Amino acid sequence: MSHPASATAKALWSKACPPLSGDIRVPGDKSVSHRALMFGALAIGETVVEGLLEGEDVLRTAAAMKQLGASVERRDDGTWVLHGRGVGGLTEPADVLDMGNAGTGARLLMGLLASHPFTAVLTGDASLRSRPMARVTTPLAQMGATFTGRSGGRLPMAVTGTETPVPISYTLPVASAQVKSAILLAGLNTPGETTVTEPEPTRDHTELMLRAFGADVRVQDRADGSRVITLTGQPELTGRHIVVPSDPSSAAFPVAAALIVPGSHITVRGVGMNPLRTGLYTTLREMGADLTVTNERVEGGEPVADLIVKQGPLKGVSVPAERAPSMIDEYPILSVVAAFASGETRMNGLAELRVKESDRLSLMANGLAACGVTVRVEGDDLIVTGTGTAPKGGQNIAVNLDHRIGMSFLVLGMASQEAVGIDDESAIGTSFPGFSALMTGLGARFSGMEG
Numbered sequence: 001m002s003h004p005a006s007a008t009a010k011a012l013w014s015k016a017c018p019p020l021s022g023d024i025r026v027p028g029d030k031s032v033s034h035r036a037l038m039f040g041a042l043a044i045g046e047t048v049v050e051g052l053l054e055g056e057d058v059l060r061t062a063a064a065m066k067q068l069g070a071s072v073e074r075r076d077d078g079t080w081v082l083h084g085r086g087v088g089g090l091t092e093p094a095d096v097l098d099m100g101n102a103g104t105g106a107r108l109l110m111g112l113l114a115s116h117p118f119t120a121v122l123t124g125d126a127s128l129r130s131r132p133m134a135r136v137t138t139p140l141a142q143m144g145a146t147f148t149g150r151s152g153g154r155l156p157m158a159v160t161g162t163e164t165p166v167p168i169s170y171t172l173p174v175a176s177a178q179v180k181s182a183i184l185l186a187g188l189n190t191p192g193e194t195t196v197t198e199p200e201p202t203r204d205h206t207e208l209m210l211r212a213f214g215a216d217v218r219v220q221d222r223a224d225g226s227r228v229i230t231l232t233g234q235p236e237l238t239g240r241h242i243v244v245p246s247d248p249s250s251a252a253f254p255v256a257a258a259l260i261v262p263g264s265h266i267t268v269r270g271v272g273m274n275p276l277r278t279g280l281y282t283t284l285r286e287m288g289a290d291l292t293v294t295n296e297r298v299e300g301g302e303p304v305a306d307l308i309v310k311q312g313p314l315k316g317v318s319v320p321a322e323r324a325p326s327m328i329d330e331y332p333i334l335s336v337v338a339a340f341a342s343g344e345t346r347m348n349g350l351a352e353l354r355v356k357e358s359d360r361l362s363l364m365a366n367g368l369a370a371c372g373v374t375v376r377v378e379g380d381d382l383i384v385t386g387t388g389t390a391p392k393g394g395q396n397i398a399v400n401l402d403h404r405i406g407m408s409f410l411v412l413g414m415a416s417q418e419a420v421g422i423d424d425e426s427a428i429g430t431s432f433p434g435f436s437a438l439m440t441g442l443g444a445r446f447s448g449m450e451g
């Protein structure tokens with residue numbers, strides 16, 4: 001589905017640039033930031049969040065938690081302070097909750113609301129209003145919540161939580177941390193044990209952070225690779241200090257740029273290295289990338305490391321479908337890197353890419369083809385064949401309200417023969433505020449005009 005650009009749309013062009021160099025840090029992790037705000041709003045006492053991502057998606061979650069009765073303030077030093085309502089203590093919002101572009105914000109919030117006995121209405125931008133919500137409403141309805149949305153289970157949607165939620169045991173039909181988290185968040189205000197079984201492990205920030213706040217969350221890894229997560233309902237969550245690591249999904253863009261712009265050498269500091277998030281980095285190393293993971297440490301309970309990246313020759317690889325959950329948001333930028341590698345890169349099992357902020361599978365395939373890259377889609381697989389040389393470029397791409405599509409094509413332009421443009425730079429602010437300034441600081445040549 002195509003969406004018109006936002007009202008604040010601003011075009012941006014990217015052209016071939018000199019070698020990138022510099023020592024940078026990217027903004028905080030989006031997944032961790034959403035959860036820090038939601039759990040802080042449910043905890044008793046004060047929660048202080050350092051390094052919160054101040055991107056549009058997360059700011060929408062902050063606003064929603066305020067509308068639901070929590071105290072959420074930003075201090076002048078950039079830390080965020082919450083005083084929560086206690087589990088089950090959220091209150092009916094006086095107005096619609098507008099979650100903007102954020103699938104994570106909307107779906108996790110639907111989980112929270114499912115076990116609070118009042119009605120709230122959720123909406124979002126044209127992209128979020130086109131995304132499927134049945135994946136969360138189906139299990140949450142089993143717990144007792146009622147949903148009245150548009151056809152196809154889409155936003156705007158009224159969520160009426162139940163006063164008497166029942167715990168469920170649910171097996172995810174798709175690998176989705178958002179669905180898993182929505183059920184666990186509903187389970188917080190539900191008596192008894194709520195259990196989610198995931199066929200393949202997905203990012204576990206909800207489990208880790210809930211435990212840190214004081215909940216009883218048990219995780220069992222089964223021999224067949226599946227994982228069973230059990231939450232004991234109605235815990236008392238206690239406010240805590242959270243340090244948000246830099247987002248590995250954002251770091252992917254400067255890392256990719258440094259791999260393809262000739263002569264580049266950069267360092268990206270303090271990147272989150274949760275093993276359920278690092279599939280891209282595994283893949284890049286298999287492609288022969290000169291990528292060193294160094295200074296591994298634990299900061300604020302999360303593994304982080306510095307990444308040292310140098311440009312060099314890359315070769316095509318086959319990325320197994322089982323790796324998708326650990327790099328689901330990184331396929332757009334991987335497909336750009338693949339366009340500069342020698343030979344075929346086959347990215348297997350990307351059905352979920354079709355229901356992100358846009359149909360990322362089609363947008364990347366069509367945009368890369370327009371830029372002169374040999375690319376095809378077979379079923380749910382994306383296959384990019386590179387020649388080890390720079391693609392032509394020379395296109396203006398409609399990003400369709402999708403930040404990752406926008407950043408991916410700007411990175412492509414940094415090393416292609418002709419400039420590459422995007423129609424809407426503002427979309428990038430959902431996950432990576434300051435992207436353009438940070439990349440320009442490394443050496444990127446971005447401008448409002450073609451050429």
Ligand SMILES: O=C(O)C1=C[C@@H](OP(=O)(O)O)[C@@H](O)[C@H](O)C1
Binds near residue numbers: 031178179
């Ligand atoms: O739980 C999360 O924070 C996220 C889960 C993923 O979505 P799915 O659960 O739909 O795979 C990912 O694409 C999204 O950016 C963030």
Ligand SMILES: C=C(OP(=O)(O)O)C(=O)O
Binds near residue numbers: 101105329356404
């Ligand atoms: C898919 C993404 O986010 P969300 O689902 O939260 O909109 C993303 O950030 O790439």
